[in-house]
Amino acid sequence: MVGIVLVSHSEKIAQGIRDLSMQMASPETKILAAGGLPGGEIGTDFQRILDAIQEADQGDGVVVLVDLGSAIMSTEVALDFLDEELKNRVVLADAPIVEGAISCSVAASIGGNLEEVKAAAEESRGASKF
Amino acid sequence: MNAEQVIQVLQAMNQVIDREAQYLTDLDAAIGDGDHGINMKRGFAAVSLKLEAESTEDCGAVLKTVAMTLISTVGGASGPLYGTAFLKAAQAANGKTELTKEDALALLTAAIEGVQFRGKAERGEKTMLDLLIPVKEAYADALAQGLTLEETKQTILTVMDESIAFTKTIRATKGRASYLGDRSIGHQDPGATSSYFLIKTVMDSVG
Numbered sequence: 001m002v003g004i005v006l007v008s009h010s011e012k013i014a015q016g017i018r019d020l021s022m023q024m025a026s027p028e029t030k031i032l033a034a035g036g037l038p039g040g041e042i043g044t045d046f047q048r049i050l051d052a053i054q055e056a057d058q059g060d061g062v063v064v065l066v067d068l069g070s071a072i073m074s075t076e077v078a079l080d081f082l083d084e085e086l087k088n089r090v091v092l093a094d095a096p097i098v099e100g101a102i103s104c105s106v107a108a109s110i111g112g113n114l115e116e117v118k119a120a121a122e123e124s125r126g127a128s129k130f
Numbered sequence: 131m132n133a134e135q136v137i138q139v140l141q142a143m144n145q146v147i148d149r150e151a152q153y154l155t156d157l158d159a160a161i162g163d164g165d166h167g168i169n170m171k172r173g174f175a176a177v178s179l180k181l182e183a184e185s186t187e188d189c190g191a192v193l194k195t196v197a198m199t200l201i202s203t204v205g206g207a208s209g210p211l212y213g214t215a216f217l218k219a220a221q222a223a224n225g226k227t228e229l230t231k232e233d234a235l236a237l238l239t240a241a242i243e244g245v246q247f248r249g250k251a252e253r254g255e256k257t258m259l260d261l262l263i264p265v266k267e268a269y270a271d272a273l274a275q276g277l278t279l280e281e282t283k284q285t286i287l288t289v290m291d292e293s294i295a296f297t298k299t300i301r302a303t304k305g306r307a308s309y310l311g312d313r314s315i316g317h318q319d320p321g322a323t324s325s326y327f328l329i330k331t332v333m334d335s336v337g
Contacts, residue, residue: 043205
């Protein structure tokens with residue numbers, strides 16, 4: 001099953017979106033929150049992201065969703081530290097983190113492959129709220 | 131400049147960033163998320179501690195330690211950006227026990243490439259590149275013209291002052307400040323300002 005990592009500047013945002021996504025996903029879906037800095041401060045921590053990606057991967061790859069600016073750069077730095085084999089099956093989704101997380105959690109729990117799970121997240125980009 | 135002197139410059143950087151942290155944070159609070167000074171201070175304090183235990187003669191190894199520490203501890207965008215800058219500089223200095231003035235240009239060039247690669251930014255977007263690129267060009271010219279150390283420092287200081295002033299006149303299109311659009315005009319860029327302090331510290335340490 002494809003794993004999902006949620007990268008936010010805020011530990012609470014990442015954890016909250018994880019809680020929200022787990023309501024929709026099957027219990028064995030690997031959704032990891034990588035938010036904030038150690039000590040609860042606002043920021044993104046490449047080590048947390050790196051650890052989360054490694055834990056989320058079950059062999060089928062990982063989709064990473066990010067909130068803002070440095071979340072992207074910290075994730076890219078984390079990717080640089082992964083071994084080549086794992087790095088090749090980790091993708092960043094260009095999607096809003098809340099809607100994207102819900103969409104791709106569902107796609108992952110019904111057995112979607114890496115492409116499909118990423119696409120599910122990115123399809124939520126243009127979705128209207130009402 | 132040998133590895134021990136490189137470490138001294140980095141320790142001086144920590145002191146300067148520590149002293150200017152509030153100023154950097156205030157600049158960032160005006161157009162960003164108000165954490166630049168705090169983040170830089172945390173990063174360079176960690177660098178300072180790490181370097182106290184460093185006993186290598188390889189300038190590249192020193193710079194790599196700095197890069198890894200900044201990436202791990204800064205927390206904001208400046209972590210991956212300065213971290214990658216130092217990492218690229220470290221690669222350019224790899225295995226060197228002595229850095230010449232020509233090496234300094236190669237290191238700065240590599241560092242700028244690192245920032246551009248990581249931040250996908252160009253000059254003119256109200257970022258640290260608006261300070262670093264003009265400094266690199268001025269330094270390259272100074273070397274080519276064979277200016278003395280004092281003349282080189284004066285030239286670069288003038289360019290840095292102009293560059294910092296220029297960041298006030300432009301609109302941010304990268305980073306958190308880009309959310310402000312035209313309202314970012316009139317404010318000095320915090321990233322260019324921290325780069326100013328780092329370059330100034332290097333200049334104050336030579337000669």
